[in-house]
Amino acid sequence: MKFNTALLHGNYSSDEKTGATGIPIYQSTAFRHNTAEELENIFKGNAPGFVYSRINNPTVDSFERRIAFLEGGIAAVACASGMAAISLAVMNIVQSGEELVSGSGIFGGTYSLFDDLRAFGITPRYVKDNSIESYAREINEKTRLIFVETIGNPKLDVQDLRSLAELAHAKGIPLVVDNTVTTPYLVKPVKLGADIVVHSTSKYINGGGNSIGGVIIDSGKFKWDFDKYPALKDFKKFGGFAYLAKLRNGLFRNLGSCIAPFNAYLNSIGLETLGLRMERLCDNALKLAESLNENKHVLAVNYPGLKNHEDHELAKEQFNNRFGAILTIRVGSKERAFKVINHLRYASNLANIGDVRTLVIHPASTIYLNNSMEERERAGVYDDLIRISVGLEDIEDLEEDFQRAVEEK
Numbered sequence: 001m002k003f004n005t006a007l008l009h010g011n012y013s014s015d016e017k018t019g020a021t022g023i024p025i026y027q028s029t030a031f032r033h034n035t036a037e038e039l040e041n042i043f044k045g046n047a048p049g050f051v052y053s054r055i056n057n058p059t060v061d062s063f064e065r066r067i068a069f070l071e072g073g074i075a076a077v078a079c080a081s082g083m084a085a086i087s088l089a090v091m092n093i094v095q096s097g098e099e100l101v102s103g104s105g106i107f108g109g110t111y112s113l114f115d116d117l118r119a120f121g122i123t124p125r126y127v128k129d130n131s132i133e134s135y136a137r138e139i140n141e142k143t144r145l146i147f148v149e150t151i152g153n154p155k156l157d158v159q160d161l162r163s164l165a166e167l168a169h170a171k172g173i174p175l176v177v178d179n180t181v182t183t184p185y186l187v188k189p190v191k192l193g194a195d196i197v198v199h200s201t202s203k204y205i206n207g208g209g210n211s212i213g214g215v216i217i218d219s220g221k222f223k224w225d226f227d228k229y230p231a232l233k234d235f236k237k238f239g240g241f242a243y244l245a246k247l248r249n250g251l252f253r254n255l256g257s258c259i260a261p262f263n264a265y266l267n268s269i270g271l272e273t274l275g276l277r278m279e280r281l282c283d284n285a286l287k288l289a290e291s292l293n294e295n296k297h298v299l300a301v302n303y304p305g306l307k308n309h310e311d312h313e314l315a316k317e318q319f320n321n322r323f324g325a326i327l328t329i330r331v332g333s334k335e336r337a338f339k340v341i342n343h344l345r346y347a348s349n350l351a352n353i354g355d356v357r358t359l360v361i362h363p364a365s366t367i368y369l370n371n372s373m374e375e376r377e378r379a380g381v382y383d384d385l386i387r388i389s390v391g392l393e394d395i396e397d398l399e400e401d402f403q404r405a406v407e408e409k
Contacts, residue, residue, distance in 0.1 A: 004275040011069035025265045026058045055253050059261040063268045067215050071197050072190040074220030075244050077252055078264055082200020083109055084257040085214030089176055089198050092247045093229050096121030099142045103159060104378040105152025108367040132163050139171050146175050150182040154328050154363050154387040155380030156302050158311035165193025174222045185278040186319040195222040203354030206270040207277050211263040218244050281325035285390040289327045291399045297406045303327035325390045334383040337362050343405040346393055358391035
């Protein structure tokens with residue numbers, strides 16, 4: 001089954017009762033059962049069923065099954081947001097006194113989260129560069145996972161997922177990959193050895209900028225050492241599902257990080273056009289990057305699809321000659337960056353990526369406002385940097401709009 005067919009038919013069929021081809025929205029808090037014994041068995045995990053929408057819901061379940069199939073995982077847990085997904089994915093296995101190792105070019109919100117974890121006794125360590133040697137140097141007996149983004153946002157650096165998976169497994173720890181920016185259209189991290197994949201589904205999965213969501217997908221392949229990860233010991237009987245069983249019966253249920261059924265519905269609808277959108281978005285991004293790269297008023301263009309990008313060859317191989325839909329430009333100063341943003345006609349100035357419309361933002365004064373200069377530079381954020389999330393507009397209009405804006409006096 002190829003990609004676009006999988007989007008429409010993978011783990012999905014019409015409603016059995018009505019024949020409806022669209023997923024029903026089960027906007028219900030709880031679900032009635034005919035006998036006390038039936039409900040008891042569901043609570044014990046001896047029988048399938050729905051209990052309470054904070055724990056599970058048929059609309060959400062449908063979305064989870066589809067995204068798990070698409071990413072090649074055994075199952076998934078949908079969350080209220082991408083940040084909720086990252087929080088739960090990490091805290092499900094990392095305890096006080098332990099550590100995680102992270103790529104340096106991660107999203108500003110993830111930086112903030114990892115720093116917040118220090119208050120819970122969890123220490124993040126950031127690599128100096130993307131070499132395998134840098135990751136290996138940061139790993140010690142307290143390390144419980146490696147966390148990376150496929151393409152850093154907004155640094156746009158590319159991680160060698162296969163090599164990182166080999167390193168992680170040699171050290172007996174899982175590789176957790178944020179696949180938000182690339183989506184399974186460009187890469188399926190599980191195929192390259194990743195153990196857990198997360199998404200902010202608010203971005204490209206949804207595609208329309210109309211709902212917040214996140215998802216955690218477990219490959220089911222990691223061989224958990226229950227002495228190293230004692231919190232999973234009680235779920236050993238679930239075999240490959242131990243990680244997800246603990247998550248569903250623990251933090252996910254208790255923190256109330258569930259996605260709303262209506263948001264799960266909107267994300268399911270968006271998922272169906274992911275392949276078509278990503279193809280056009282990637283094409284537009286490459287053409288816009290090439291166009292701006294020729295403009296003397298733009299000091300630098302950062303996009304993995306450009307041949308002068310340091311990770312171009314890795315991205316070309318790993319992402320099947322597609323390079324995502326985000327690029328950044330540097331224009332000389334914060335004042336010029338603001339002027340360019342203010343003169344754009346079609347690009348909306350807002351804090352999101354992955355919409356059908358082109359979006360821009362000045363990261364240093366927004367997403368990274370509260371980060372230190374060291375953290376900003378580590379993430380590739382400078383005062384004159386503009387992040388561009390390219391949309392589906394006709395490329396000629398986008399090129400004209402940006403060329404005009406960067407040339408404004």
